[in-house]
Amino acid sequence: MVDHALRCDSRAVAGNKTNMEQAPTQALTDALCKVAQHRDKRAFAQLFEYFAPKIKRFGVKQFGNEALAMELVQETLTSVWRKAHLYHPDRGAATTWVYTVMRNASFDALRKMKSNKEEHISEDIWPLLQEEQMADPDFQDHLQSKQIQDYISKLPLAQQEVVKGVYFQEMSQEQLAEHLSIPVGTVKSRLRLALQKLRAEIGDSND
Amino acid sequence: MIKHHPTEQLLIQFSQGALPATLSIAVAAHLELCECCRIKVQNLEQSNAEALFTDFEDDMAQDEFANLFEQITANDDIDMPKGNAPQTLNYQNKTIELPRAIANSQLSSFVQLGKLARARLQVDDGELRASLLQIAAGGEIPHHTHTGFELTLLLDGEFSDESGAYVPGDFIWLDGRHHHSPATESGCLCFTVVNSALHFNKGLSKLLNPIGNLIY
Ligand SMILES: [Zn+2]
Numbered sequence: 001m002v003d004h005a006l007r008c009d010s011r012a013v014a015g016n017k018t019n020m021e022q023a024p025t026q027a028l029t030d031a032l033c034k035v036a037q038h039r040d041k042r043a044f045a046q047l048f049e050y051f052a053p054k055i056k057r058f059g060v061k062q063f064g065n066e067a068l069a070m071e072l073v074q075e076t077l078t079s080v081w082r083k084a085h086l087y088h089p090d091r092g093a094a095t096t097w098v099y100t101v102m103r104n105a106s107f108d109a110l111r112k113m114k115s116n117k118e119e120h121i122s123e124d125i126w127p128l129l130q131e132e133q134m135a136d137p138d139f140q141d142h143l144q145s146k147q148i149q150d151y152i153s154k155l156p157l158a159q160q161e162v163v164k165g166v167y168f169q170e171m172s173q174e175q176l177a178e179h180l181s182i183p184v185g186t187v188k189s190r191l192r193l194a195l196q197k198l199r200a201e202i203g204d205s206n207d
Numbered sequence: 208m209i210k211h212h213p214t215e216q217l218l219i220q221f222s223q224g225a226l227p228a229t230l231s232i233a234v235a236a237h238l239e240l241c242e243c244c245r246i247k248v249q250n251l252e253q254s255n256a257e258a259l260f261t262d263f264e265d266d267m268a269q270d271e272f273a274n275l276f277e278q279i280t281a282n283d284d285i286d287m288p289k290g291n292a293p294q295t296l297n298y299q300n301k302t303i304e305l306p307r308a309i310a311n312s313q314l315s316s317f318v319q320l321g322k323l324a325r326a327r328l329q330v331d332d333g334e335l336r337a338s339l340l341q342i343a344a345g346g347e348i349p350h351h352t353h354t355g356f357e358l359t360l361l362l363d364g365e366f367s368d369e370s371g372a373y374v375p376g377d378f379i380w381l382d383g384r385h386h387h388s389p390a391t392e393s394g395c396l397c398f399t400v401v402n403s404a405l406h407f408n409k410g411l412s413k414l415l416n417p418i419g420n421l422i423y
Contacts, residue, residue, distance in 0.1 A: 041280050048279075052272045054260055074275055081279050082286040092253065099256030107224035107231075115331050121228060124311035125235045128288055157283050 024050070025093050032094040036084035037180070039157055044081060047098070052077060055102055062106055063113075075105040085164065086128045100126060151198055159194035162187055209241050209376040218244060222251035228330050229337035229400045233360050233378070235308035236398060240376035298324075298341050299394045303363045309398055314339065322346030337400045342366065347390035355402035356382040364395030 028050060034043035055076050059069025079101045087097050104122035112118060152163055165176040173191070177184040213221070213234050220226045221234040238245045294310030295302050304310075313329035317339075323346060328337040334355075339362075342348070359379040366373055368387040373379060381387065 039283060044280060045276065048272070048276050051260070052275070058259055073272070074279075077275070078279050079286070082284065083288070085285055086288055092249070093256070095260045096253045096256040099259065100252055103222075103224040103252075103255075110224075111228060114333070117331065121312075121330070122224070123288070125228070125231045125308055127307070153284060153287060160285070 025095060029089050029094040032080075032084055032087055032097070033089055035081065036087055037161070047080060047094070048077060051080075051098055058102065059106070063109070068109065068113075072102065072105055072109060075109070076102040079105065083128060101128070104128075155194050155197060159190050159197070162190040163194045163198075166191060209374060209378075211373070211377040211379050212241065212244055213237060213378050214380075215247075218247055219251060222248050222255055227332050227335050229328065229332045229335045230358065232308045232312060232328070232330070232337065233358055233398060233400050236306035236362075237360055237376065237378045239306040239308065241378075296339075296396070298363075298396055299343060301363075303396065306362070306398075309339070309362075317341070323348070334402050335400055336402075337398065340397045340399050342389075342391045342395050342397075344392065344394040346394070347388060350388040351386060354383055356380065358400040359389075360398040362396045362398055364391060364393060366391040366395045366397075 028047060031040075031043040031046045034040035035047065052073050055073045056069050059072035060066060063069055063072070076098070080098060083101070087094070104126055107122045107125075108120050111121070152160055155163065161180065162176065165171045165179065166173065171179065173187045174184055177187045180187070217226065217230075217234060221231060224231075226234065238248060293307075294305050296305050309328070315327045315329060317324040317326045322343040324341040324343075326339045328339070330337060340359075357380075359377075359381075361373045361375050361377045361379070363375055366389045368389040370387065
């Protein structure tokens with residue numbers, strides 16, 4: 001399935017996509033985007049239904065244990081629900097992203113079995129943040145400000161969406177309105193409310 | 208140009224999460240320096256995903272997952288990723304940026320012995336031990352063999368041994384069949400993973416034992 005050549009030739013392992021049974025790749029990718037952008041439960045249900053049994057089957061093979069396999073299903077799908085905003089469709093299919101989320105959860109679980117320590121080092125090894133985001137100094141600034149992240153995550157979802165769109169993805173308010181299918185006025189008012197709350201929380205010192 | 212890469216087998220295991228933590232960190236750090244291996248791993252992850260997630264046989268009944276769906280979606284919070292503060296290291300009068308995978312791990316402070324200095328990575332990984340190793344200009348590690356393996360990822364500077372000269376990003380895997388005596392003219396910083404103390408096989412070996420222990 002993969003080439004064992006020693007020299008470094010990326011094409012040697014470039015996917016074997018030819019005679020693959022047709023997975024609903026596009027539909028899954030669309031669903032993941034809907035979860036990311038709108039916290040769309042029906043879209044998540046679609047992902048859930050597709051991936052849960054497959055992750056469980058993998059977990060049973062990996063751990064030889066039904067309960068641990070169910071934990072893997074829970075860990076993975078919880079992360080899919082809570083971290084979908086880190087997924088970018090232009091960087092690969094949703095199936096690949098869900099695989100990496102599952103692989104990371106499984107890695108941490110295996111380490112926990114061995115060392116009995118609760119730690120999550122998989123994210124240090126395989127960051128879920130995409131490379132462009134990592135390279136983007138603005139994005140880094142925001143992320144480094146852990147405190148601000150915490151405050152943002154406490155905002156109502158509709159406001160979080162707007163703050164992230166404008167400050168992390170650097171969309172204009174007009175682009176964001178179109179993207180979220182809401183009037184520009186709503187974007188403006190949500191942003192205003194969110195910034196008021198953030199200022200109140202953080203204090204005036206950062207102004 | 209980087210000439211020494213992880214083997215295909217290592218990359219496959221890495222992509223599956225099947226390598227020990229310290230070796231995974233080493234491969235991840237190499238990928239940060241080597242675009243070619245980075246693309247390979249992306250492709251591997253894609254094929255792994257296709258192999259697992261396009262298999263439709265015996266998908267189980269959904270009822271056993273019903274509560275789980277409710278439980279997960281009951282909470283609307285999102286998780287922000289860990290911020291990756293770029294971490295710099297001062298060594299031999301310069302400041303360099305460490306690969307993220309290494310910078311995100313806890314490091315002990317440097318212990319010095321002659322021209323060598325080592326800081327251990329605080330990652331519990333069985334018999335495997337990972338360290339940052341500095342060799343000052345003109346320094347060398349005396350001729351030795353390995354009972355296990357020794358992985359060296361050159362992060363900065365240069366060194367050479369009987370097989371040639373190395374550049375930053377080179378991923379050098381040696382096992383019991385190899386013996387060498389690396390030396391550096393201008394100094395270097397490496398990330399190493401070893402699974403046993405080094406064995407010195409030329410004279411005065413007792414005097415060198417502290418070095419073997421330092422490096423392990
Ligand atoms: Zn490489």
